[in-house]
Amino acid sequence: MCGIVGILGREPVAMRLVEALRRLEYRGYDSAGIAVLENGVLKRVRAAGKLRNLVQKLSDADLQSTIGIGHTRWATHGGPSEANAHPHIAGRVAIVHNGIIENFKELREQLQHRGIQPESDTDTEIVAHLINVALEEGATPKEAVLSVLEELRGAFAFAIIFEGHDNLMIGARRGSPLAVGHGEGEMMLGSDAIALAPFTSRITYLEDGDVVFLTREGFEILDGERRHVIRPMQFTQAASLLVDKGGYKHFMAKEMHEQPDVLGHTMSEYLDFANGRVRLPELPVDLKALGRMTITACGTAFYAGMVGKYWLEQLARLPVEVDVASEFRYREAPLDAGGLSLVISQSGETADTLAALRYCKARGQKVAAVVNVPESTIARESDVVLRTFAGPEIGVASTKAFTCQLVVLAAFALAVARERGHVDAEREQELVRALQQVPRLVVQALEQEEKVAKVAHELAHASDILYLGRGINYPLALEGALKFKEISYIHAEGYAAGELKHGPIALIDEKVPVVVIAPRDALFEKTVSNMEEVAARGAKIVLITDEAGAMEHGAKAFETITVPAADPFISPLLYAIPVQLLAYHAAVFLGTDVDQPRNLAKSVTVE
Ligand code: M6R
Numbered sequence: 001m002c003g004i005v006g007i008l009g010r011e012p013v014a015m016r017l018v019e020a021l022r023r024l025e026y027r028g029y030d031s032a033g034i035a036v037l038e039n040g041v042l043k044r045v046r047a048a049g050k051l052r053n054l055v056q057k058l059s060d061a062d063l064q065s066t067i068g069i070g071h072t073r074w075a076t077h078g079g080p081s082e083a084n085a086h087p088h089i090a091g092r093v094a095i096v097h098n099g100i101i102e103n104f105k106e107l108r109e110q111l112q113h114r115g116i117q118p119e120s121d122t123d124t125e126i127v128a129h130l131i132n133v134a135l136e137e138g139a140t141p142k143e144a145v146l147s148v149l150e151e152l153r154g155a156f157a158f159a160i161i162f163e164g165h166d167n168l169m170i171g172a173r174r175g176s177p178l179a180v181g182h183g184e185g186e187m188m189l190g191s192d193a194i195a196l197a198p199f200t201s202r203i204t205y206l207e208d209g210d211v212v213f214l215t216r217e218g219f220e221i222l223d224g225e226r227r228h229v230i231r232p233m234q235f236t237q238a239a240s241l242l243v244d245k246g247g248y249k250h251f252m253a254k255e256m257h258e259q260p261d262v263l264g265h266t267m268s269e270y271l272d273f274a275n276g277r278v279r280l281p282e283l284p285v286d287l288k289a290l291g292r293m294t295i296t297a298c299g300t301a302f303y304a305g306m307v308g309k310y311w312l313e314q315l316a317r318l319p320v321e322v323d324v325a326s327e328f329r330y331r332e333a334p335l336d337a338g339g340l341s342l343v344i345s346q347s348g349e350t351a352d353t354l355a356a357l358r359y360c361k362a363r364g365q366k367v368a369a370v371v372n373v374p375e376s377t378i379a380r381e382s383d384v385v386l387r388t389f390a391g392p393e394i395g396v397a398s399t400k401a402f403t404c405q406l407v408v409l410a411a412f413a414l415a416v417a418r419e420r421g422h423v424d425a426e427r428e429q430e431l432v433r434a435l436q437q438v439p440r441l442v443v444q445a446l447e448q449e450e451k452v453a454k455v456a457h458e459l460a461h462a463s464d465i466l467y468l469g470r471g472i473n474y475p476l477a478l479e480g481a482l483k484f485k486e487i488s489y490i491h492a493e494g495y496a497a498g499e500l501k502h503g504p505i506a507l508i509d510e511k512v513p514v515v516v517i518a519p520r521d522a523l524f525e526k527t528v529s530n531m532e533e534v535a536a537r538g539a540k541i542v543l544i545t546d547e548a549g550a551m552e553h554g555a556k557a558f559e560t561i562t563v564p565a566a567d568p569f570i571s572p573l574l575y576a577i578p579v580q581l582l583a584y585h586a587a588v589f590l591g592t593d594v595d596q597p598r599n600l601a602k603s604v605t606v607e
Helices: 014-027 051-058 104-113 123-136 141-151 251-257 259-270 299-316 351-362 377-381 400-419 425-436 438-446 449-459 471-488 497-502 524-535 547-556 568-590
Strands: 003-008 031-038 041-048 067-073 088-090 093-101 154-162 165-174 179-182 187-190 202-205 211-215 218-222 233-235 293-297 320-324 340-345 366-371 384-387 464-469 491-496 514-517 541-545 559-562
Touching: 003 014, 003 093, 003 154, 003 165, 003 211, 014 031, 014 051, 014 067, 014 187, 031 051, 041 051, 067 093, 067 154, 067 165, 088 123, 093 123, 104 123, 123 141, 123 154, 141 154, 141 165, 141 211, 165 187, 187 211, 251 259, 251 568, 259 400, 259 438, 293 299, 293 351, 299 320, 299 340, 299 400, 299 471, 340 351, 340 400, 351 366, 351 377, 366 377, 366 400, 384 400, 400 425, 400 568, 425 438, 425 568, 438 568, 449 559, 449 568, 464 471, 464 497, 464 524, 471 491, 471 514, 471 568, 491 497, 497 524, 514 524, 514 568, 524 541, 524 547, 541 547, 541 568, 547 559
Parallel strands: 293 320, 293 340, 340 366, 366 384, 464 491, 464 514, 514 541, 541 559
Antiparallel strands: 003 067, 003 187, 031 041, 031 067, 088 093, 093 154, 154 165, 165 211, 179 187, 179 202, 202 233, 211 218
8 A cells, every 4th residue: 555754854865765665665566756845846756666666766866855755656546657656746736645535536627627637647646736726826835735635535644745845744644544753853754653763763643634734843733623733742663673574585484484473472462371361451341241243354354353253153152243344334234332343454554444443433332453553543443452463564465463363363252252151261271271382383383384385386387276164264265365366366266165066166177276274173074075076076185184184184185284283273373374385485486576466555545
């Protein structure tokens, strides 16, 4: 998703802007650019593709300006070309934008009636023109921005500079995130604290609707009602966050291997190992009286939610509906006031999930959020935050955030089950002990990497792959297929193993490998029957199972990957590992851009 940065500084800013943009690369982008005020005149350098293209162009530019804005663009309105790259300039205004202006067509027509013809296909350029028109009509920059904001519908974060104003930068946010950075005699804007980490750890997060006016000496904020407000300054740890690959070839590899650590860290927040108890922050609802619960999320976080449903229904006997957030918000689901909704999001900024959260709150529900970024909008707007401690996840393909979400959901389900009287102290202890073993067992699962890589190289030759799973491992089949397609660009689909014969089995022939996720649990024999159905039709089977499963049925598979045997309660946490490794090694083999796969963004802040 687009990334924004702005620096009102004391030294030349061009390369500092690039440094900040580099830290936003993880959000996904397809073009980049900066604009500065060079000797009082707006100068812009933009390039399609990666930041290195922009850097190359900048090397010829010799920019000395101390005020500038920069942007990494993930195309929404208009393709990923240089002409559509930000910043956009109209007259005396340069602007960068994250989000979507929904009424841009009407606004564009209004401009065209005035004889103004935009150069790009973007919604952002329209905003630059509107502000410039207001300036030409005599408004000050502040008045111009405030009046144009009134005309905009949609989601946005902006950073804006003005020709003739060397000591002014204006930021605004509605929907998309924006933070103010406080330097020594300089001020900044950024989509997040990580972007500003090289320059400051003092951050003020803007609230929805805020507009901020920065000078080198300070700043003032107006809220959505245009009242002066003071937002707190926080010291963030973003500066100390390791945004390097730690010796791995890709962030994704590093993040997969961090799982034993971050899972342990997340568990230590929610599990009291000494007493075999779960400890959760107090939930603002009477769990005993709860008739149902809703979980909403997108992508991988949605699959974590599906696993959560199995745990909550089996352990806590609580009916759970899981929805993809983009559907949930529009299907007008009836919700009981006083009920509980759970949203799950790594970034805490996903527009659809945020909208689902707001939908639930508007209907009187209490919202608990499983998020990885504690300062995020979703965290701030929820009643209770159940934080994952995965650390920054840079690879677009979610790995460690997913397994940390599973840990929080397992602890949550256990706490709800205890509260509702479906799990006694002894069973609680057993399940806490099972969870306690996860980091060690994940280390063992990661030790299979070499073997998994060989299998991945085989799969990399396929055009289509099916993933099958049953029960609580069905969401793992969906996650395996999502992971595979997003980074290797090979078509993959996940199915409930028993559903195959109702249609998808028609796809099977010797060219379609089938990955079967089947721990030796109560459903194993059933899944093996489904495996035999596809094997009989010539499919090459990759069986992911434990030692016992491999002994019994490994011979029927073309390849078998083993996962440590464990309590079925924790199996999704362990089977996630080979599923991630398979996708990763296929992508590396194929030479794709593993950490920033084409067309994808890390944080999807548009609908
Ligand atoms: O930040 P979120 O967890 O809300 O993001 C949700 C999805 O966009 C995300 O999980 C996406 O599906 C990942 N690329 C999957 O690897």
